[in-house]
Amino acid sequence: MIRETRFLISRKPLAINLTTVTLEATERDGRYWLKGTCQAVWYRRKAGVTRACIGRLGLWAQWQSGKPDLSTPEAMLGNDLDSRYGPDPDGRWDGTGYWGSEIPEVQEQHLAVLRPMLTDYPTIPTGYDGWWSFS
Structure with a gap:
């Protein structure tokens, strides 16, 4: 992943909760398999409607030749990770409707983050x- 200098929705950027980043490396024959997760928020646009989303992002890469840097969350994200599946949404707000958890407390937590995101x-x-974003 790379840290962008500006927001471009076309690059499908994510904001990451760095305290939730986990990444483990398994070595086999000098190659590394990486697997982890983190919590993220992001924007997506569909049919002209912007949506604020919250959920989990799977972090992974396979058969990297160099030893990965796992020293900090930023370093973990800086490894050559795969993005083909994108994040898994747990909640989404489009300004009029919420999609996600049916548990009222979880809905409140999500909307406390998503409403200001969409407003601002x-x-x-x-x-x-x-x-x-992914390179």
Whole structure:
């Protein structure tokens, strides 16, 4: 992943909660398999409607030749990770409707993050670092 200097929705950027980044490396025959996760928020646009999303991002890479840097969350994200599946949304807000958890407390937690995101588009919520995208 790379940390972008500006927000471009076309690059599908994510804001990452750095305290949730986990990444493990398994070595086999001098090659490394990376697997981890983190919590993220992002914007997507469909049919002209901008949506604020919250969820999990799977972090992984296979058969990297160099030893990965796992020293900090930023270093973990800086490894050559794969993006083909994108993040998994747990909640989404489009300004009029919420999609996600049916548990009221979880809905409230999500909307506390998503409403200000959409109101102040393209803001990065407190506790998140951004914008990160895949090269």
